[in-house]
Amino acid sequence: MAMEKTSIDFSSTHKVIQKYPQEKRYTLAILQDIQREYNYIPREALLILAKYLNTPLSKLYSMATFYKALSLTPKGDNIIKVCDGTACHIRSSMIIIDEIEKSLHIKPGETSADGRFSLETVNCLGSCAIAPVIVVNETYYGKVTAARIREILGEYGGN
């Protein structure tokens, strides 16, 4: 797992949350903004938000673990999303995941020890015509085969 960065600037947390009224219904939106700001949700940010919304920490922790768009641990520098929508699944997305596992030694949901890659499976990306699809950072790769995986990972310094 990638290490939690020790020196984070929390003044930006205040900037992020103060864009919203102090109402419970903005909880998820604020958490997502924090996620985007730090690439995960630092504990300190959660404590600051608990005070801002006057809501128990446990409630925010519950939300942060329920919604998979949010992460309590830092993600890798490169995020690999393998689409496991049904169309991709029957066009063998599992083989792709196996190959990535073999190369990077991480399973879906994990981040490599050196913090360079995170692997996730995602629900349908809506690009079924080019199944199976993977996305690395924001770049789409369609009609991916096991053979091409090493090549694609190589573009990001994998192996």
Next chain:
Amino acid sequence: MGANSQKKVLVCCGTGCLANNSLEIYNGLKSKVSAASVAVSVEPIIKATGCNGFCEKGPIVKIMPDDISYYKVKPADVDEIFEKSIMADEVIDRLLYVDVATGKKVQSQNDNDFYKKQMKLALRNIGEIDPADIDDYIERLGYQALNKVLFAMTPAEVISEVAESGLRGRGGAGFPTGRKWKQCAGYDSFPKYVVCNGDEGDPGAFMDRSIMEGDPNSIIEGMLIAGYAIQSEMGYIYIRDEYSLAIKNLAIAIAKAKERGFLGQNILGSGFNFDIQIVRGGGAFVCGESTALMASIEGNVGEPRAKYVRSVEKGLWGQPTILNNVETWANIPLIINNGSEWFRGIGTKGSTGTKVFSLVGKVKNTGLVEVPMGIPLRELIFGIGGGVIGNKKFKAVQSGGPSGGCIPESLLDLNVDFDTLAEAGSMMGSGGMIIMDERTCMVDVARYYVNFLAEESCGKCVPCREGLKRMLEILNDICNGKGQLGDIESLEEICSMTSEAALCGLGKSAPNPVVSTLKYFRDEYIAHIVDKKCPAGICKELTSFYIDQELCIGCGKCKRNCPAMAIEGEAKAFHTLDMQKCIKCGNCIDTCKFNAVKVGEEAI
């Protein structure tokens, strides 16, 4: 090119085409036009549109008014398209669609097999307009229904019209929309709310995405009309977190609608107020369930509640709320403009109107199609869909996503509507149709859906959480060769209980994929459990391949495509497979043109 015939070039920028570099094409054409502006008297308009639906053949570029459609366009084609079809009136043959039956090239989108049989109602504007340009929407009768409703209809008349149309919810359950609105209008408690369910979570479904991205104003107008009908002043559009472009385009549309006075206070001078806020999902499929969605809007985790008291009575913040799906909303302005009788004339008696289906999986023409309800399933898959890729044998079609069931070949002649699909043991759901062939393992399909639901379940109730956990355990064992006698009975016992005792729709419909595959493909389960074999050649532990020496001609294609270097053989001599090295990816079977690679073990 005459001064009056200003060319309009529509470049599809739906997510599918974008993934195939259509933005580069759009930008390329735009820069060519601006660079040439000195020589051009009438500047052609280049528009980025939403999804055309024919994703298999994307990126798609259309030239109007010539009515030319180009497919599989590459950025390298930009120069030629500009020179020949924009600056002049020529057609580039090689980019045209080829009619499957006649082999002839087809110029207009309307003449090609994929679109000919379609009736675009909910998708009427997509691919024809720039979703960020409200004038494009207005030009195509946009906001006229709103005008009619505000100044020429009472709320009761609006509800009546929607009820008479027979429109049923397009998100899944197919509840009569007019009846829902009428119930909500009957409760004397304010404020009331109007909600759009844009949490399209079914894997393989992307129709709502294409409407939200490609024609956001149709949703806004639909919600405004409902707001007027039930006296609500506030609407929420809940959009799945993964749909960034949909969120962006809806936000733009809302801002522009406000600028023009279609949203906000005193709309069009009518005295009616209505505002819409976008709420972004957090990556939870269960939030597509209406009560979970509302819990999420309120700032909680997306846990559903029992629906003994319906949301139309007590929904968001305990207030009367209407929740409808994106496609349902897109239909509303049409029903108001053209009347309920017109809508009733389309489709079947019990399921009026059209439905947008997404055809995905092992089908040739992957994409979105909108057809009248009642179309024969065979027509949908083989007629419009073009049949199975590689002309392999059709095995089943999964409809309704994780809440639905699979439909085998024997039922292909049913006329698709809400009731026929339910009768067949499946459901309409969002309209996703996943086509499966002989190389799909139906036990693996059941396992895939149960695995999906086990992670997406909110986890609150025992039948869903524990039921799915144990169904998954059994199905994993079966697929890994550890299936036991009694497993099928255990699965059936758990399915039977969960389908009635679970707290919400997700749990209650979770058994469907298992029940339907057990019903139609029981022999596959038995092969896995008793014979320890996977007939389709998918479950790795139970699969082996071999090359039939009678059929192999030694072309070497399989060897070249093998990622594990498990195939040996000289050119023109038969090849052999080393099962020790084989990773069971199936590339060889899929690439062999001679059907020489077989599932199973070679007879000695």
Next chain:
Amino acid sequence: MNITIDGKICQAEAGEFLLAVAQRNNIYIPTLCHSDALPGQASCRLCIVEVVENGQHKVVTSCVYPVTREVEVITNSAKIVAMRKTIIMLLSARVPGNEEINKLREEYSVPKPTRFTSAADEQCILCGLCVKACETVGLAAISTISRGITKKVATPYDEPSEACMGCGACAQVCPTGAISSREEKQHRTIWNKRFELISCKSCGKHFITKEQIEYMRNKLGSTDDEILCESCKRTHIFKKFKDLYGVAAK
């Protein structure tokens, strides 16, 4: 209005939950996640019954199903009993060593499931009562974590919670005794947090945490009340009444 439960005519108020009506009429429906003080979990699904209306049967959880019309209710049809058995079987697979669930299993003649892998020391059935209790007390020190098959109840980051005052309300409402509150002479440990127990001014028993006293004082405002355990407090109050009304001791 009148509804029929297992053939017996029972009076019910509109909006009342079926379970309450049944209990009032001495008709037994099993429950696990129901508590009169903290109603509405509806997570265990053990209290399911069949409601029959216009010839249509539907399965509902009686703990949250409101009476709105004069319906017929069946609490123990073959179908309901079969479903309850499956629920108990799944619960037993989750918490194989749990005493309460094993009792329930025997009551319903459900054999011990052997086909599934289980965590031998799991005792929690995720009914949600503890979370609700802590929320109701006003602290919300624990909550549900994650979702689906990995859902669990814990303190944030699985660490001792600052909000927890060691009152043990969670342990008290738990139907399976899954929350361990370890009591030593002058300390209580619960949710990985060790609390100092304060003693009763009268009998000397260590019964309440420092944090609980502070919490109550913050809420109620007073600081001069003596710290007395429940039984001594009762004795103290009776004595006060006796002195006030001059009632002779019997």
